[in-house]
Each structure stands twice: as C-alpha cells, then as structure tokens.
Amino acid sequence: xxxxxxxxxxxxxxxxxxxxxxxxxxxxxxxxxxxxxxxxxxxxxxxxxxxxxxxx
Numbered sequence: 001x002x003x004x005x006x007x008x009x010x011x012x013x014x015x016x017x018x019x020x021x022x023x024x025x026x027x028x029x030x031x032x033x034x035x036x037x038x039x040x041x042x043x044x045x046x047x048x049x050x051x052x053x054x055x056x
Contacts, residue, residue: 002010043049 041050
C-alpha cells in the first residue's frame, strides 16, 4: 500500500497534468477562425470584392 505522501504527490501531478490539458483544449477551441470570419473581408459570393483601402 502506498504511503499518504506518495498518494498526495501522484494526485498533485495528475491534477497539474489535467489542468494543463484542459487549458490547452480551451485555447484550441477558439484558435482557428471560422470560414465565415476568414473570408468576411472578401464580400458576398458572386459579387465583386470591396475596394482595398488606399495607402498613404
């Protein structure tokens, strides 16, 4: 049977690992733009694209 200290260390390590995985999963949910957001600046399909802003 494992000691209480060993159990606590394993529990702490597991919680830290799971917290990191949860953090990464939360980041990944919103890391990529949707197709609508990605192509929104190109205008409606079948219509000419909006004019680019003039450079100074």
